[in-house]
Amino acid sequence: MSNVRPDKGYTRDSRYITTRITADGRDGFPVEPGRYRLVVSRACPWAHRATIVRRLLGLEKALPLAVAGPTHDKRSWTFDLDPDGRDPVLGIERLQEAYFARFPDYDRGITVPAIVEVPSGEVVTNDYAQMTLDLSLEWTAYHREGAPELYPAALRAEIDAVNEEIYTDVNNGVYRAGFAKSQEAxxxxxxxxxxxxxxxxxxxxxSRYLVGDTITEADIRLFTSLVRFDAVYHGHFKCNRQRLSDMPVLWAYARDLFQTPGFGDTVDFDHIKQHFYVVHSHINPSGIVPAGPDPSGWLEPHGREALGGRPFGDGTPPGPPSPDEAVPPLV
Structure with missing residues (x-):
């Protein structure tokens, strides 16, 4: 979802499907385990945050996962990782089929993350920002024992303010740099x-974390950009003042999160690089995917424990991912 303004600056099309899945079902879609399927790509930073929140809260059984491949064409994300190129539950080849099932004349971007209702095969929402908040606040009946509070009531105003800074200047900022059509922009x-x-x-x-002394929604939103920084944004999007690994505090902070269960075990660097370097052919017309950088540095000690903090607050870390959701280990 994007366009280029006349002044050659980039703006994101933010016309999302804002239907919500709630405990009381006020939009017609009540929380119900197994009724919905969360569609993501491991390449996409916006989908990545939903994957992390789902893991931390232990919603794997209540909200099953569909993983699209790392690349797509102008039409849609595809399920090319699955046998016969179809999602085994939804039975579709392209995510756009779920969008068109609900909105036959849908004229916006076919984006991930998206939540699809399994019985009807229709997309419910692709409003990624609200989606993760609702996983925290509306799906509480199906959270695992020991699930952390990622959006605690007492800190929501501060989290919201930090989230806005993250989105404007970092999450979307790297795209504004990478897709700019003028030097000024x-x-x-x-x-x-x-x-x-x-x-x-x-x-x-x-401070070990952005807001308070535990991991919150703000840390998740910043992490998904930081983990892509050296592999993609530094070179591909020309965000090259420094690499993340040259910024000591942020590099240690990002490694701390990466080594926290629910973060690094959702990262697939191969998918990330394939997506950006192949799909953005206007930036990288050769389609060559870089061999580096060496990801092993993500496992180096970070020393952030000295700052204190309690990663999961009064909760506990999630268990290991199931084999069918595991990502390739770093080598």
Whole structure:
């Protein structure tokens, strides 16, 4: 979902399907285990946050996962990782089939994450920002024992404010730099991105997490951009003032999260690189996917334990992912 403004700056099309799945079913879609399927790509940073939240909260059985391949064409994400190229539950080859089942004239982007109702085969929502909040607040009856509070009531105003900074300057900022069509638009996005990263470095120098002393929604939203930074954004999107690995505080913070159950065990660097370097042919017309960087540094000690903090608050870490959802280990 994107377009380029006349001044050659990038804006994201944010016209999402805002139907919500709630405990009381007020939009017609009540929380019900097994009724829905969460469709993601491991390449997509927006889908990645839903994958992490689902893992941390232990919703794997209540909300089964469908994983699309890392690349797509102009039509849609495809289920090319599955036998016969079809999702085994929904029976479709392309995610767009679920969108068109509900909206035959749908004219917006076919995006992930999306939640599809299994009985009807229709998309319910692709509103990724609200989706993860609802997993925290509306699906509580199916959270695992020891699930953390990722959006605690007392901190929501601060989390919301930090989330807005993350989205504007980092999550979307890297795209504004990478998709800019003028030097001026690129430099504006580049400057805002690194100014914000510098501010987060200052904030995190004395605090293990962004808000409070536990992992929250804000950390998840920042992590999905940081984990893609050196592999994609630094070169492909020309966000090259520094690599993440050259920013000591953010690099240690990102490694701390990566080594936390529910984070690194949802990262597939091969899928990430395939997506950005193949799909964005206007930026990388050769389609060559870089061999590096070496991902093994993500497993180096981070030393952030010295700052204290309780990753899961009063909760516990999630168990290991099921074999059918495991990502390739770092080598």
């Amino acid at each position: 690129y430099e504006e996005a580049y400057g805002a991105l690194f100014d914000r990263l510098d501010r987060f470095s200052e904030r995190l120098a004395g």
